[in-house]
Amino acid sequence: xxxxxxxxxxIRLKLDQLKSDFYEYIEKNSEKIDTNIPVFYGQVIxxxxxxxxxxxxxxxxxxxxxxxxxxxxxSAMSTDVSYAAKLFDYAERNKHKKxxxxxxxxxxxxxxxxxxxxxxxxxxxxxxxxxxxxxCPALAYCYLVRALPSGGPDADEAIRGPTPNALAAxxxxxxxxRLNPPVNRLREMGIGEDPGMNRIFWFMLKKAxxxxxxxxxxxxxxxDKASKDNRRDIKEELLGIATERFFNDMYxxxxxxxxxxxxxxxxxxxxxxxxxxxxxxxxxxxIYYGIKxxxxxxxxxxxxxxxxxxxxxxxxxxxxxxxxxxxxxxxGKKNEALACLDEVKNVFGRHHYFVTLxxxxxxxxxxxxxxxxxxxxxxxxxxxxxxCLTLLxxxxx
Numbered sequence: 001x002x003x004x005x006x007x008x009x010x011i012r013l014k015l016d017q018l019k020s021d022f023y024e025y026i027e028k029n030s031e032k033i034d035t036n037i038p039v040f041y042g043q044v045i046x047x048x049x050x051x052x053x054x055x056x057x058x059x060x061x062x063x064x065x066x067x068x069x070x071x072x073x074x075s076a077m078s079t080d081v082s083y084a085a086k087l088f089d090y091a092e093r094n095k096h097k098k099x100x101x102x103x104x105x106x107x108x109x110x111x112x113x114x115x116x117x118x119x120x121x122x123x124x125x126x127x128x129x130x131x132x133x134x135x136c137p138a139l140a141y142c143y144l145v146r147a148l149p150s151g152g153p154d155a156d157e158a159i160r161g162p163t164p165n166a167l168a169a170x171x172x173x174x175x176x177x178r179l180n181p182p183v184n185r186l187r188e189m190g191i192g193e194d195p196g197m198n199r200i201f202w203f204m205l206k207k208a209x210x211x212x213x214x215x216x217x218x219x220x221x222x223x224d225k226a227s228k229d230n231r232r233d234i235k236e237e238l239l240g241i242a243t244e245r246f247f248n249d250m251y252x253x254x255x256x257x258x259x260x261x262x263x264x265x266x267x268x269x270x271x272x273x274x275x276x277x278x279x280x281x282x283x284x285x286x287i288y289y290g291i292k293x294x295x296x297x298x299x300x301x302x303x304x305x306x307x308x309x310x311x312x313x314x315x316x317x318x319x320x321x322x323x324x325x326x327x328x329x330x331x332g333k334k335n336e337a338l339a340c341l342d343e344v345k346n347v348f349g350r351h352h353y354f355v356t357l358x359x360x361x362x363x364x365x366x367x368x369x370x371x372x373x374x375x376x377x378x379x380x381x382x383x384x385x386x387x388c389l390t391l392l393x394x395x396x397x
Contacts, residue, residue: 011052011055011059012059014051014052015052015055015059015063018047018048018051018052018063019063019066019067022044022047022067023070026067026070026071026074027074030071030074030075030076031076033071033075034075034076034083037071037086037087037090038090040071041090041091041094044064044067044094045094048060048063057096057097058097060096061095061096061097064091064094064095065091065103065189065190066190067091068087068088068091069107069190069191071087072084072087072107075087078111079111080111081108081111081112081115081117084107084108084111085104085108088101088104088107088108091104092104102128102131102189103189103190103191105124105125105127105128106125106128106131106135106186106189106191107191108124109121109124109125109128109138110138110191110194110196110197112124113138113141113142113196113197113200114196116145118142118143118145118146119142119146121138121139121142122139122142122143125138125139126139129172129175129176129179130179130181131181131182131185131186132181132182132183132184132185132186132192133176133181133182133183133184133201133221133225134186134192134197134198134200134201135181136172136173136175136176136179136181137172137173137176137201137203137204137205137208138197138200138201138204139172140168140169140170140172140173140204140207140208141169141200141203141204143165143166143168143169143172144165144166144169144204144207146165147162147163147165147166147168147169169204169207170211170212173204173205173207173208173211173212173218174212176221177215177217177218177221180217183221183224183225183228184225184228184229198229201225202222202234205218205221205222209222209238209241213245214245216242216245216246216249216252219238219241219242219246219252220242220251220252222234222238223235223238223239223242223252223255226238227255232259232262235255235259236259239252239255239256239259242255243256247275247279248279250276250279250280250283250285253272253275253276253279254285254394256272257272257273257276257289260272261296266293266296266297269289269293270293272289273286273289273290273293276289277290282313284310284313284315284392285394287306287309287310287315288310288315288319288388288389288394290302290305290306290309291303291306291307291310291323291327292323292385294306294327295323295326295327295330295381296330296381298327298330298331300331303327307320307323307324310323315392316391316392317347318344318347318348318391319388319391319392321340321343321344321347321348322344322384322387322388323384323388324340324343325337325340325341325343325344325358325384326380326381326384328340329362329365329377329380330377330381334366337362338362341355341358341359341362344358354383354387357383358380358383358384361376361379361380361383362376362380365377365380
C-alpha cells in the first residue's frame with residue numbers, strides 16, 4: 001500500500017513496532033554498537049527505508065533521535081561527553097532535516113551535570129531555558145552546588161551572606177517563572193524520564209518555594225508536573241502548602257477538588273466545594289462542582305439544593321439538562337433518565353451528535369453486565385464533565 005494513503009496513526013504504529021525491535025537489539029548488543037557506530041546507523045537507515053519508504057521527514061528524524069537516545073542510555077560510555085557528541089554527530093548526518101541541535105545539547109548538558117562539570121553544564125544549557133520547565137532548575141542546581149562552602153574562599157562569604165552563585169541559583173528559578181516554559185516537553189523529545197534530572201527539579205522547586213513563599217507560580221508549576229508525572233505524593237504535599245498560603249486561589253482549590261475525587265474522599269470533596277462557595281459566592285463553578293458531587297454520590301437533597309443555585313446563576317440550559325440526565329442515570333432510575341435524555345435532545349436541537357453517543361452509552365449503563373455498566377457510567381460522567389467545563393469556560397490557570 002502507498003505510504004501516503006495510510007493514516008498517520010497506522011504509520012506511527014508501524015514505527016513503534018520497528019522501534020521496539022531496535023530497542024531489543026540495542027539491549028543485547030550495546031558493546032558491539034559502541035565499537036562500530038557507522039555500521040549500526042547503516043542498518044537502522046536501511047531497515048527504516050525498507051519498512052516505511054517515503055516516510056515524512058519529521059517522523060524519520062524523530063525515529064533517528066529515539067534510537068540514538070536508547071543507544072546512549074544503554075552504552076557503558078553514557079556519561080562520556082566525547083562519546084555522546086560523536087554519537088549525536090552520526091545521528092545528525094543521517095537525518096533528513098537540519099533543524100538545530102537542541103536535543104543533543106540538552107543531553108550533553110545533562111551528562112555534564114552527572115559528571116559534576118557544573119560550569120560547563122551551565123554554558124551548555126543556558127540557551128535552552130525556554131524549552132522545558134526542568135532546565136532552569138538544573139541551572140539553578142549547578143549554581144547552588146558551586147555556592148556550597150568547601151573550606152575555601154567561599155566559606156567565609158557564605159557565612160556573611162549569599163554568594164554570587166547562591167543568588168544566581170535564585171535568579172534561575174525566578175527566570176523559570178518569567179519564561180513559563182512548558183512542562184514535560186523534554187519527555188516528548190525522549191529525554192524527560194531521567195531520574196537524576198527529576199530529583200534535581202523537585203529539590204530546586206522546593207527550595208524556591210522556601211525562598212519565595214509569596215510566589216504562587218512555583219506551586220502551580222509543581223502541581224502541573226506532579227499531575228503529569230502521576231506523582232500523587234508530591235501533588236498532595238504541594239497542595240497542602242498551596243491551600244494554606246493561597247486559600248482563596250481557585251486554581252489550587254480546583255486541583256484539590258480533583259485530588260479528593262481521585263482519592264474517592266466524598267467528605268473532602270464536600271469540604272472543598274464549601275470553601276469554594278464561601279470564597280467565590282458569585283461564581284457558577286463551585287455550584288457545578290457541588291452538582292457533580294451530588295451526581296457521584298446520588299444524594300438527591302444535595303443535587304436539588306445546588307441545582308436551585310445553578311438556575312439562579314443562569315447556568316446554560318444545556319448544562320442543566322445534561323446534569324439532570326446524569327443524576328437520574330447514576331441514581332439507577334431508567335425511566336426518569338430516558339425522559340431527561342429526551343429533554344437533552346430537545347435542548348441541543350440540531351447539534352444532537354453528542355446526544356447520539358450518550359444514548360448508546362446509556363443503554364450500556366442499564367446492561368446486566370456489571371463491568372460494561374461500570375465502564376459506561378465512567379464514560380458518561382467524564383464526557384458530560386468535559387462538555388460542561390468547556391461550556392462554563394473553566395480554565396486550569
